[in-house]
Amino acid sequence: MKRPDEDIRKELEELSPNLLKLKEQGDGFRLPGDYFQRMQKEVLEKVQAGSQPVAAKNIGWLDRLLAPLQFLFQPRWALSLATIALLVTLGAVWFYQNQPGTESALSAELAKLDPESLDAYIQANLHEFDTETLLEFASNQENQPSFEDLTPEELDQYLDEAIQEMDVETLKELL
Incomplete structure (x- = not known):
């Protein structure tokens, strides 16, 4: 009976002779x-040679100032600080926009403008306004009827009259 080691060796020789050589x-x-x-001698010599004092490097004032704060420049801390700064900025913007005096100041400035200059500005920049804004402006005019109160026929008649009163260049801009 053959030993199992010899069987393994023969099988290995058949399958991969290079592996058998290795x-x-x-x-x-x-x-x-x-x-x-x-x-042991080499390590001892290197340790003894390295124990001699090394000349101190000139460290600048900025490096000395930033040395205790180096941990803040690690990615985890930097991301945390950036998130906090963003939240504080967004909070300040939100707080400033929700001040009660800011909207009234804008309304007071707009109230100082005369209706003729507002009408001239709207006519010059008509293409920049959306339809809802124009209808709101038209309903706030004193001599204009309220559009909510008009029936569809009256609204069509009013719009037809408004189109007839417009000059050709204004109509071309609207189209």
């Missing part, structure tokens, strides 16, 4: 005979 060579690591004695 196995016969051994693990491939060889150390010189006096490696550990020599290594």
Whole structure:
């Protein structure tokens, strides 16, 4: 009866002769005979040579100032600080926009303008306004009827009259 090692060796030789050669060579690591004695001396010499004081480098005032704050420049802390700064900025903007005096100041400035200059501005920049804004402006005019109160026929009649009163260039801009 054959030993199992011989069977394995023959099978390995049949399947992969190169692998068998590598196995016969051994693990491939060889150390010189006096490696550990020599290594001990070399390490001791390097430690003794490194124990001599090294000349101090000139450190600038900015480096001395930033040294205690170096941890803030790590990604985790930097991201946290950026998030906090963003939230504080958004809070300040929201708080400023919700001040009670800001809307009344804008309304007071608009109230100072005369209706003729507002009408001239709207006519000059008519293409920039949406339909709802124009209808709101027209309903706020004193001599204009309220559009909510008009029937569809009256609204059509009013719009037809408004179109007839417009000049050709204004109509071209609207189209």
